[in-house]
Every structure is written in structure tokens, then in C-alpha cells.
Amino acid sequence: MAKKLLVAQSGGPTPVINSALAGVLNAVNVSQAYDEVLGSINGIEGVIEGRFISMNKFRDARRLSLLKQTPSSYLGSCRKKLPADGQVYEDIFDIFKKNDICAFVYIGGNDSMDTVNKLSKYVEATGKDVCIIGVPKTIDNDLVLTDHTPGFGSAAKYITNSIRQLYLDTSVYDMKSIIVAEIMGRNAGWLTASASLANDEKIQPVDIICLPEVVFDEQKFLEKAQNVISSKDTTVIAVSEGICDACGNYISAVGAQDADEFCHAALGGAGKYVETLISKAFGVKTRSIEFSTLQRCSSETASLRDIEEAFEQGGYGVKLAKEGRSGVMAGITRLKGDEYSVEISAFDVGLVANKEKKLPGYMISSDGFGVTDEFVAYAKPLIHGQPHIIYNGGVMEFEVRNIK
């Protein structure tokens, strides 16, 4: 009987979610532990409907290499959570059986790890012979236990360098000019905090960072802004999309009706809100920029370290499956020492699923509008290295399925 591995992607795309996928494919190519890798289209939705494709084309090293640097989710994605129980589980394992699938690797964030957890609990309870493995993903960096998540370093590098460039651009005229940059991350400020990496000995674009972990107090904010604006002509204010007021309401949440199946309210507008606050209070030329989805799909600005770590964690997921493990997620532990170094190991996915890792207090500055050296020391190594992107006449090349 054939032994096949099924792989799928889930949640918001990142610049390196295909690097993780490439790591899975490479590990199977090298180990030959499985006869074939199948890919499920649109995550667990595709699993339920048996929408699988063969991934054999990626036995070609050149194509695998191109996949590794292609942003966004080659296999498509979904935002679907499995119910606590129900017929769907039996259906899924029937499909696994019908397709000779003995391992399922799911690449996604904390909600996706919920799927991995539920499926693996079902395996424990029923004795099904399928290994269920999680491989992490998210630009928000909000998975617990693992030191940092694939996607975060690349998005942080995008934020860092975009802010530097925007700062140069907005500082050209002989006038005060403020930029408010709205950054993704939902309830966790990791990515917004990475704006601090934009500062170096030559230019210091960022003086104020509004984190979702800190209650947004308009009065305090305006006092802080006053100080900055009176001493500088140009500054970039980094604002998380997820900042909240004292009552816990998102600043300018846009439409609870847009909430997805993961029950995440659609966010947006915090930057615009802060822009209006500033221009009303100080009459200074202020412009808000919403980086939008560019911060999660920009590949020429990816961190090579992030790409390689995603690739390795994808490969590690296959190693775990080969060893017959289940209900675990590949993850990173940072090792002590002066040089950056990490080891990859397995984490109990039940301890990861549905949890959110926020920025810890010791990484937030005492006035709440910045970060500490501890954060910078943590984040700086993660944006290292430039990928060699393949272009054809100036147009970036990608590995893509047929998109309708």
C-alpha cells in the first residue's frame, strides 16, 4: 500500500509560507519516506472535499527553488475551524484512508494549530494511523512557545525598510511632515514594534510606536506627539491595526460583520484615526499609510534567515511524521550566547492552539510608546540576509497553480 503525505496551508499568507511548503517537499524528496506528497487546495476545506493535487512537479530542484521564494500560499488557504466534534472527523479520515495518506502536515497560525490539535486528539481517541503535524506560520509572531514564527522576520524587514524609505521621501520639503504607518498584527504588537529597527546612527525615523498591548490614551499620545513634533520636522508614527481604548474597543474597527470564521473582526482605520488626531491637534501636514497586504506578500524584501528557518521547520515537520509523532508542531528555541543560533524541535500543539503571545512588558518602554533594547536585541537578527529573487525582464517569477 502506498504511503502518502498530505500538506496544506491555512490562515493569512506570508512571504515564506511557501518556503515552509518547499521544506516539506524537499524533506520528502530527500528521505523518500513517502511515495508521494499530495497538496490540499484551500487548507482543511480542501481536505474535507478531497481537493488534492500531486506535488510531484517539485521533485524538480529548480521548481522547488522557485517555490521557496514565491510569496503567498501556493496551495491556497482558508479560515476554517473544525467543530469540537461531529461527522466531519470521520469524513476526513475516510478521505485520508482512500488516498493512502498516513501523514498530514498543516502549515498555519494559532487557529490552524487548533485544527492540528483536534485532528490529533481524534487520532488518539480512535487509533487512526495518521500522523498530524503542525508547522507554524504568521507575520504576527503571536504563537506561544516557539521563539518566533516564519513570516515575522520578513514582514519586520519590510516594515523596517519601508519606513526608512517613506521617511526619506516625506522629509524632502522644508516643512514639518508626519507619517502615520498602520501595521498588521491584530492583538500582538511584535510587527508594529519592529518599526523600531528602522532607526540607526544615520536616521531615526521612528519616535512613537502605538502597540495593542498598551491602552491607547489620546491625551498621553498627544502629549508625546507634541514633544516629538516640536523638536523634529519629520517623524513616522507606527500604529498597530489593533490598538484599543480603555474599554477594549478597537480604535476604528471596521465592520464586525466582516468577521471571518476565526471570529476576527476586520480591522483597519487606526492609522487614519491617528492621522486625524494629529492634524487637528497640531495643524501639521500628516499622512497615514496603510501597508495593507503588501507587508505579508512582498518577497524581494524578505529576510533570508526567515526563508531558511521556514524551510527547515517544514522539513522538520516531515521528520516528526516519519518518527510517527502526532499532535506536535515544529518550533524554534533560541540558544544562549553572543551569536544568534537556534534549534528546532517539537512542541505540544495542544499547548499552542488558540493561544496568543503578546509583547511582554519588559520589551515595552516605560512610557508605553516605544520598545526596549531587549526587543531590539530579540528582533534584529531575524531580518538578516537578502534572498536572490528570480526575475524575467524585471518581472518577478513565481510558482503558481492555475488561478481562476
Added chain:
Amino acid sequence: MAKKLLVAQSGGPTPVINSALAGVLNAVNVSQAYDEVLGSINGIEGVIEGRFISMNKFRDARRLSLLKQTPSSYLGSCRKKLPADGQVYEDIFDIFKKNDICAFVYIGGNDSMDTVNKLSKYVEATGKDVCIIGVPKTIDNDLVLTDHTPGFGSAAKYITNSIRQLYLDTSVYDMKSIIVAEIMGRNAGWLTASASLANDEKIQPVDIICLPEVVFDEQKFLEKAQNVISSKDTTVIAVSEGICDACGNYISAVGAQDADEFCHAALGGAGKYVETLISKAFGVKTRSIEFSTLQRCSSETASLRDIEEAFEQGGYGVKLAKEGRSGVMAGITRLKGDEYSVEISAFDVGLVANKEKKLPGYMISSDGFGVTDEFVAYAKPLIHGQPHIIYNGGVMEFEVRNIK
């Protein structure tokens, strides 16, 4: 008596306006035709106030090389037009004399060429011994006579590849999803048209392009959109910030009071407007993205060809000054033949100043919502080549003046 060349930058920044500046500096380094290069801070405003800095530091090849790839305007910028006549001219030439300036090179767009034209006419009328030279710049590509302008190729490459990445990102879920991308260009559709370069044999993200040269007819637009949306799940609609209705009013012009001294109304919102049109008409998930100033200050996505051509035109400006020319602008003529090749020569700046080159009819598709093969053949070569950007631990390096 010393012989000095004064250089300045003006108008909206671009990813290669410093490449042009580097070309000027390099040509003086190499030719030694001038004892020193002075830079004026904030363009002609700085000239009037005598705010000059020495550019001697760029005799260092490494620093010059870094300047060449630094986006935005090292010398700052302005949006100031000189009056038709007045004391200011005498003041300017007094300052030139006091500083031993015998050549002034001004890097800017069509409004800036107005300054070059006026100053050179003053030289003609008064016999002042100063050569006044223009070097072109603009991402809008709207300068007449010259085949294309420094900045356009890089911005077009940014648009092309950002659209491709956004398309991948938005197509991951199993649902219809439309992106509306608002692109700069004011009244000229060159940059918006470059969205067409995002299409290749693997993916075709762009089906509709809304150009400012074509009256925006809501009815026709919705019919076109209907056709596309019924046959595809994902598309990126490219919309110029400068689209107008049949009466010539900008769609969603934001605040005539924000008009700058060049009398340009602040634009913005066309993308949002189209997003609303679509989601109301079709009930499809639609999201608008305003590329904003990122499209003109993104250096890792610059076109190497654009960088080199900007550099060469800057150098050519010095050559013209050395030859005692005045009232001319360096510009490009594309040569016939299968391979892309150009020559740089001098154009009468009086024929360039204040004029606007729009997309010609033969480059616009018959239904008005796209471009022809002629446009693609014109634009494709301009986005070739990748610069080697210098990073320090993932953070892009720049040459910058002290920015307050």
C-alpha cells in the same frame, strides 16, 4: 577665480533622483571641469537663500555608489515656481556670483524645467555667465520630447511586481476577491498603464486599467467589470489617481485647498471610489490599496536600467554645461532596431517646460480599459535589471544629510 557647479533637486522624489545627482557628481569628479560642486538644499528655494553645502564627500567612490542607490532627494526638494520676472532673478545671480557658480544643474520634472527655462532666458537677456541645465525626473513619465523619464522605469517595476504579489495574496481563499490599486501619475496614465506588465503566461492579474486619458464612465466601467468578475475569481483593477468624469472633475479630488505652489490639486480617493462602486454593484469582496509614496521611494524594486540612465543623464548635464550650453535639458531618444538602445542628447528646455505628455491614443485599447501591444513594447524594456542594494544586518543603507 574658482569655477563651481551648483546642483539641486526639485519636485516629487523618485527612486533614482539621487542616481541623477550621482551622475552629475561623477562627471565632475572625472572631468575635473569644476573646482567644486555645491548642492542647494530644497531646490530653487535654497538657491534664493544661498543654502548650499559642499558635495566634496562624494569624491569618495564608495559614498557616491551608495548615493546612487539611495531613494528620494538627498538635497531635499521644493515645489516652487519662479515668477515671470522680478528682483528674485537679480538676487539669484548675485548669489551665483558670490559663490563662483558658473553652472547650475537642476534635476526635476516639467514644472522644474520652467525654472530652468526662466533662468536661462534671463541669462540670454542679461549676458550673465552661468550655464543653466535641466536634468529630467518624474515617475509620471509626462515630460515631452524625451522618450521616458528617470524614475518611471523603477516606479513601473514597483507597480508591476507589487500587483503580482497582491494578486497572489488575494487569490488564496476560495471566494471572489477584487483589488483596486490606486496609482500615481496625475493627468498622465503612463504609470497606471504599466500595471499591464504584471500579466505574463502564468498569471494575468490585470484586466481593467482606468486611465486619466479616458473619461471615467461609471456605466461602461461596471459593464466591463461585470464581464471580468463573472469569469474570474480574482482580478486587480489599476486606477489612476487622476481619473476624471465627463466634466473634467477628478473622481474624488481631495481638497483643492491642498493645492501646492505648482497648482496641483492634491489627489487621492479614486481607488476607494471604485472599490465602493464595485462592492455596491456586485456584492463581491473588494479592497482598495493606495500605493501612496511607496511607489516613488522603493529602492530594492528599482530598475537597474532606470538607475543607469538617470546616472548618465546627470553626467550628460555636466557635459552640456562644460560645453557652455544653456537652456537645455538632457533627454533620451530611443533608437530603432530589435534591441533596446537609446542615445542621450540635449533638448530645448523651452519646448519642455510646463508641458504634459499623456498616453497617446494608439497605446490605449479600443474599449479604453487597457493598453495595446505598442505600450507594452514601449514600457517592458524600461523595467530591466536589479540593483545590488547594500544592507547592514537587514537594514538598507543610505546616504543622507542631517534630517531634523
